[in-house]
Amino acid sequence: MKPAGDPQMNRAIPRTSVPAVKRWQSREEIRKEYLDSLSPDALREIEPSYYWLKFGLPAWQRECARKYDPSQPRVPAGNSDGGQWTSSNESTVQRIVEMAKRLNLAARPDAYQRCLDLCYRLLERPQSPGSDRNTWDFHKCMNACLGRNL
Amino acid sequence: MDIELAREVVRTAFRSSAELQALLPVLKQRCSAEEYKSYALGIAAAIDAIGLGLTNRALAAHPGLADEIESSVERQGRF
Numbered sequence: 642m643k644p645a646g647d648p649q650m651n652r653a654i655p656r657t658s659v660p661a662v663k664r665w666q667s668r669e670e671i672r673k674e675y676l677d678s679l680s681p682d683a684l685r686e687i688e689p690s691y692y693w694l695k696f697g698l699p700a701w702q703r704e705c706a707r708k709y710d711p712s713q714p715r716v717p718a719g720n721s722d723g724g725q726w727t728s729s730n731e732s733t734v735q736r737i738v739e740m741a742k743r744l745n746l747a748a749r750p751d752a753y754q755r756c757l758d759l760c761y762r763l764l765e766r767p768q769s770p771g772s773d774r775n776t777w778d779f780h781k782c783m784n785a786c787l788g789r790n791l
Numbered sequence: 792m793d794i795e796l797a798r799e800v801v802r803t804a805f806r807s808s809a810e811l812q813a814l815l816p817v818l819k820q821r822c823s824a825e826e827y828k829s830y831a832l833g834i835a836a837a838i839d840a841i842g843l844g845l846t847n848r849a850l851a852a853h854p855g856l857a858d859e860i861e862s863s864v865e866r867q868g869r870f
Contacts, residue, residue: 754832757832757835757836757839758832760835761831761832761834761835764812764815764831764834764838765815765819765831768868769868771868771869772809772868772869773805773809773860773864773868773870774864774868774869775812776804776805776808776809776812776838776842777805777860777861777864777870779835779838779839779842780838780839780842780846783839783842784842784847789847
């Protein structure tokens, strides 16, 4: 018989960790949970479209929600484009269209609504009577956002 | 469709869209923010439907038209 202090007799019962039972999750939910756990930089690298959806779109919407800036440069009155926003506005449009491309929402079930939400503000810009600028930019934005190839 | 007719289709689509857009400032002035947004999205959807049904079709038939529209809008604000 071995003495009571024999380590072999007093072996600790190994604790087996029983994983907590999680509710059933769809593949999409698991993927979303994983993506949400990533840092912004990692997310941008792994899933750029989700990154823009999570961070880019709200930032852009906040930017658009800011009050219209009357000091924004305009084409002087008397020109055919009088009163229209100038180059700084063009870069905003470029940014929106680029963002629409990056979002690549075409595969999402709510794609159409999200794209409308992203692009409709282009129609709100003040423009001179008869100008097609807003329509054309909005058209490009929707095509880019929905991945419509022409 | 010949290119001249395609141009006419795009111009008509733009005119209809402009008319719908003209409603936006009026709605913004006279509706609540929530009601305005709902109408604005409705107008945007209508303009997109016009674009899809007319402009995109004309551009598909004459792809060079896109650059023509772009430079015309850039130069004189309209097509």
